[in-house]
Amino acid sequence: MILNDDQRAIRDIARRFAREKLLPHYQAREKSGVLDRRLLREMGELGLLGADLPETYGGLGLAGTTIGVIAEELAYGDFNISAVQVGVSLLGAIIMASARPELVAKYVPAMIAGEKLLGICVTEPSGGSDAAAMKLRARRDGDHYVLKGEKTSISFADRADAFIVFARTGTPEQGAAGVTAMMVDADTPGIARTKFDDVGSAIVGRGSVFFEDVRVPLTNRLGEEGQGFSHVMRGFDYSRALIALECIGCAQASLDEAWAYVKEREAFGGPIAKFQGVTFPLVEQESLIAAVRELSYNALALRDAGLPHTAEAAMVKWLGPKTAFDTIHQCLLTFGHYGWSKDLPHQQRMRDVMGLEIGDGTAGIMKLIVARERVGRAAVQYAK
Numbered sequence: 001m002i003l004n005d006d007q008r009a010i011r012d013i014a015r016r017f018a019r020e021k022l023l024p025h026y027q028a029r030e031k032s033g034v035l036d037r038r039l040l041r042e043m044g045e046l047g048l049l050g051a052d053l054p055e056t057y058g059g060l061g062l063a064g065t066t067i068g069v070i071a072e073e074l075a076y077g078d079f080n081i082s083a084v085q086v087g088v089s090l091l092g093a094i095i096m097a098s099a100r101p102e103l104v105a106k107y108v109p110a111m112i113a114g115e116k117l118l119g120i121c122v123t124e125p126s127g128g129s130d131a132a133a134m135k136l137r138a139r140r141d142g143d144h145y146v147l148k149g150e151k152t153s154i155s156f157a158d159r160a161d162a163f164i165v166f167a168r169t170g171t172p173e174q175g176a177a178g179v180t181a182m183m184v185d186a187d188t189p190g191i192a193r194t195k196f197d198d199v200g201s202a203i204v205g206r207g208s209v210f211f212e213d214v215r216v217p218l219t220n221r222l223g224e225e226g227q228g229f230s231h232v233m234r235g236f237d238y239s240r241a242l243i244a245l246e247c248i249g250c251a252q253a254s255l256d257e258a259w260a261y262v263k264e265r266e267a268f269g270g271p272i273a274k275f276q277g278v279t280f281p282l283v284e285q286e287s288l289i290a291a292v293r294e295l296s297y298n299a300l301a302l303r304d305a306g307l308p309h310t311a312e313a314a315m316v317k318w319l320g321p322k323t324a325f326d327t328i329h330q331c332l333l334t335f336g337h338y339g340w341s342k343d344l345p346h347q348q349r350m351r352d353v354m355g356l357e358i359g360d361g362t363a364g365i366m367k368l369i370v371a372r373e374r375v376g377r378a379a380v381q382y383a384k
Contacts, residue, residue, distance in 0.1 A: 001297040014073035022077025044114030058112040075249030090239040098223035119160035121151035138167035147211035157207030158195040181228030190214035200351030240313040241299040244320025251324035254331035285327040311373035318366035321356040
């Protein structure tokens with residue numbers, strides 16, 4: 001994608017922040033397991049959070065393609081910090097589209113400023129991709145909903161300040177039509193949280209959120225009752241393209257380090273860059289990364305133009321994490337026995353991007369979406 005002057009300017013801000021503030025301490029943050037809120041506030045001050053959201057609430061009103069540029073640059077320095085930026089754009093848009101004005105004013109400016117961190121509670125122990133089958137109940141009790149049940153595999157589970165929670169207000173037979181979304185502060189009585197010991201993305205944190213007769217005002221509802229599922233599904237097309245660019249940015253960091261290494265490392269009387277067996281695998285991965293990057297920006301450009309982009313977003317959501325993982329793996333191998341050390345960041349990058357081969361929709365689900373866009377419901381064997 002060819003950037004305009006404004007995009008180059010914000011890219012340079014994000015690039016400088018990523019390479020000077022994030023990259024040097026990428027591995028140290030994983031060891032600490034702590035998400036430094038000061039970094040989020042600094043990103044807010046620089047205009048790197050929710051830059052696509054309206055200026056009225058502290059955003060910049062920028063295009064989705066520009067948000068992709070920011071996501072890619074931040075992920076070069078720290079894949080997990082970039083996830084915060086993607087989350088602000090996704091969840092901020094959901095809140096603005098469907099919440100009461102007082103809720104928008106409470107959450108969105110604070111998210112853009114890096115002062116509030118939000119999570120989204122969709123997945124349950126008995127269902128991940130089949131979100132329409134969720135069991136968390138929300139029963140009406142006067143002017144409140146009462147939540148009872150469990151959400152699991154929730155990003156920022158133990159550290160979010162609030163959650164967008166999807167709960168069943170209708171009957172199971174209604175499927176997605178019986179699901180309602182609502183804002184729930186994390187300190188609401190009756191909420192308990194756990195943190196999983198995951199393979200990667202330690203500072204994001206993933207865990208379960210338990211709701212034991214949690215009372216939520218009806219005014220915290222997002223949209224009308226039974227319409228919650230449609231709100232989140234619209235946003236996922238956007239976030240899937242951004243996720244792919246996160247993965248690409250992370251892989252590009254390893255590629256750049258590998259290219260520098262093959263020029264410096266000497267064997268058999270010269271730099272190993274002279275051997276095609278060393279450079280050709282890197283060329284192949286560089287080419288694939290470039291292709292996924294362009295596909296991702298194409299999906300965002302379609303969104304910005306108001307055109308359908310569901311298939312394009314699903315394509316890069318499965319291809320992006322896989323290509324990034326394969327690329328980082330090749331970079332690790334290029335470093336030989338040095339690459340096998342935890343002193344180098346390749347192993348952490350592999351673990352971090354691997355999580356997005358599962359989270360926010362598996363490759364199988366993404367391929368099903370693409371097939372459905374091409375041939376309709378005939379692609380879904382269990383369609384009723």
